[in-house]
Amino acid sequence: MLEVNNIEVVYMNVIRVLRGVSLMVADGQIVALLGANGGGKTTTLKAISGMLKTEEGEVTDGSIEFDGKRIDRFGPEHIAVLGISQAMEGRRVLAHLSVEENLLVGAYRRKDRQGVKQDLEMVFDYFPAVKRLRRRMSGYLSGGEQQMLVIGRALMARPKLMLLDEPSLGLAPLMVQEIIEIIKQINVDQEMAILLVEQNVRAALDIAHYGHVLENGRVVLSGPAEDLKDNEDVREFYMGLSKVGAQRSYREVKHYRRRKRWLG
Amino acid sequence: MTFFLQLIVTGVAQGMVYALIAIGFVIILKCSEVFNIAQGHFVLIGGYLGWTFLVLLGLPIWAALLAAIATAVIMGLLIERLMLRPMVGKPVLAVIMMTIALSTVLGGVATLLWGAEYKAYHGLLPTIIMKVGTISIPSESLIGLIVSVICVAILMFLFRYTKIGLAMRATAEDLQVVQSVGIKATTVYAVSWVIASVVGVIGGILLGGVSGANMDLANIGLKAFAVVLLGGVNSVGGAILAGIILGMLENVAAGYLDPILPGGGLAQVFPFFVMIIVLVFRPHGLFGLAHIERV
Secondary structure, three states: OEEEEEEEEEEOOOEEEEEEEEEEEOOOOEEEEEOOOOOOHHHHHHHHHOHHHHHOEEEEEEEEEEOOEEOOOOOHHHHHHHOEEEEOOOOOOOOOOEHHHHHHHHOOOOOOHHHHHHHHHHHHHHOHHHHHOOOOEHHHOOHHHHHHHHHHHHHHOOOOEEEEEOOOOOOOHHHHHHHHHHHHHHHHHHOOEEEEEOOOHHHHHHHOOEEEEEEOOEEEEEEEHHHHHHOHHHHHHHHOEOOOOOEOOOOOOOHHHOOOHHHO | OHHHHHHHHHHHHHHHHHHHHHHHHHHHHHHHOOOOOOHHHHHHHHHHHHHHHHHHOOOOHHHHHHHHHHHHHHHHHHHHHHHHHHHOOOOHHHHHHHHHHHHHHHHHHHHHHHOOOOEOOOOOOOOOOEEEOOEEEOHHHHHHHHHHHHHHHHHHHHHHHOHHHHHHHHHHHOHHHHHHOOOOHHHHHHHHHHHHHHHHHHHHHHHHHHHOEOHHHHHHHHHHHHHHHHHOOOOHHHHHHHHHHHHHHHHHHHHHOOOOOOOOOHHHHHHHHHHHHHHHHOOOOOOOOOOOOOO
């Protein structure tokens, strides 16, 4: 469904952020993008959604194909209509609009009024907390509620592919668990493909089918989620676990013992 | 007391017209963060358009209004397409500079077409004199009041209950989010410029109906700035109330202070004094949207 072929992204004509990233998302799949800060995860999402163009970024090499159509030259408005919807990082609610209005904005380009109404109910079913607040000004919602709202808004477009950028950012562990589970549920119920960027590696790999690790603008590791979960490097560097799976003691560990092999 | 009430009533009527003009300004500011310096020049064009359609072509008032609105729509679309669209994505300050250029262009067009002369069309608006108790309401004021109230009501409805209104309010919040759901920002900008141009032109006709059209009409734009700053730059409701306040202050000052002070003209300045004092204590204006900050 989505194919990213060896793309390079340059910001403001000088800053090269991605240097050859390739990945694929198949129908109904959850694919996780993992990696340290500044690795290029968000940039990859923005390249797909076309949002780069609003930030003076550009795909300078490679191609992005969605349903067999090349989309890397399209603007974000166009790509949204094709069926990709992005929930951006950092809970971008439209603060002075009500919760319901926020959701309706998500369905702006849809013509089927009946379907929009049903989907509104569907979103409220997934997020009962949001339903109670539907008339409230969304800027005053709590962090978790705002995150639910933003995912709900992306859902309202009834996309074929949803791009979620760090849905767990700044949320309490319990909340993270809840949101992650709902994402999985959406994926199963709606057969919706999801490309998920997460810092919470364990949570992401729990629900993903496939994962990619990005470092310095390159994919350094990819594989089925199960394999990644057992991968020693992933466990060590992104989950903070030692071989046995127990929490690592920082008193005993010698930091130089193990390095990320791909940095050399 | 009658004198005072009389001043208040005409002030409210005049203030509504200011409010109408200021709304055009607020809409552009909200949608694109651009301070439209040329808003006053829409009023100028409107004043002359009123003369053209009412006097030169002798149209009845409703036809003249419709013709002026149609012209304003075309003007708004052209301005957005030719001057603003190429500036999308450029720094806001550059776009504001563009609106300064626009104001000069519109002033030039007015001079070119109408020769910068004083064109009176006083008394061409229908005469309805209303008397409430001892206060008589002059017909220009009454028409100004009615037309502005209708326009403001239409705009409020547009924002609250229509899809394009939702898109405009959303764009005012977060441009990227709006683009990510497939709303074309350029459409929203075009609509906001059309609205600004239409309300400016209507305001111009209403003011022209009172004092005739001349180049000074462009300075009404300054009053629109004052209204906007007083009301809070991003609040439509604030613009309405501030417009009324400003209109009342201006009339009361004209009624009581001008006869005392030699030379007069304090009425023009007095509202700005009040604006400055209010801004010292409330920098967001009276009704500016507070920035929602969750802690």
